[in-house]
Amino acid sequence: MTMTHAARYGRLKLLALLLFLSLPVLVATVMALGRVGIPEGRTAHGELAPEIPVLAEWPLAANMAPSVSGDWVLAFDCGRRCAELSDQWWRLHRALGREAPRVSRLRVGGQAEALPGEVVARWAERPSWLEPGRLWLLDPRGQPVLGYPADVDPYAVKADLGRLLRMNPEAPWQGGQELAGQELAGR
Template identity: 60%
Template sequence: MREKPAEQHSNEKDSQRARRQRFKLLALIAIFAIPVATAWIMVEWRIGIPEQRTAHGELAPAVPALANWPLVEPLEALEPGDWILAFDCSTQCEALADQWWRLHRALGREAPRVSRLRIGGDGPALPGESVAQWTHTPEWHSPGRVWLVDPRGEAVLTYAREVELRGVMDDISHLLRMNPEKRAAPELEVGNR
């Protein structure tokens, strides 16, 4: 049996190494190109993109920040960093206040992250509820309207009086899940041990 010359053996090793390097380069290009191509196909041909709406309320870009609402009472009773369920209680106040109190309780362990603000009405505040009055009626107001305000004080969603409670509950639960609470973790101080 005849052995291959050393030069031919070296050329075969070089070509195998070159093939391996080309394969690695193609694999690296594929790792970055496949997700981009997949996203482009999804957007262009609308494949795999949900069509349904997730929010039951309407977006509220015309509603100013809570600090700019024309309210008589100061809002110090509201917890800073909480989501706020504000509702107009100018008609059928007792029933509305009870309805939103029950929804608040139904949030379970997430309930402490939400505060209720009743605007209007004569009765006493229910547990966990702050009460305020309008100084004048703003143009974006309507009787029985409900607003969901984020922790920064911006109105996110608004609901008409006839809204289904399940829809509001779903929206609040979804927003709380998507915006986890950022509790301050106890940190160790290096100098004090």
């Protein structure tokens, strides 16, 4: 039994098509098993979930309790470079644009006057987890999300904060709007 030239050509085309379609699966399997060419998956520039307590448990002076509930919080220890750090984080806050009202800045320590939009507090006692000049990003419940060293690049912090704000959009009834008022207006 001999195959005609057209039948061999058709089978060859089918074999080439199957090989072409299975090639991505083969490459993906080799990449997964060999851990070759797979990105790390890390996108944050800071330390994820730093080992510090929630904001409500920070040892702040009693009359200095910050009122930043409902906002993301940029909290920083203001040590030797207080004026420089305050200005740096104020500029980053302004660079957030329309997302800026969703973020509060908490400066702990320092002698300088508060910059616009900055809440100033003092340590009642120095916590064991404190590192001078450190910056922390806290979620609206006061949970620590990211921690940064004193020499962090502000652009890295802005990128992380921008990503978090995009991934966690503001609820329509927040931001000065009342849910009940919206429901009544719609009737």
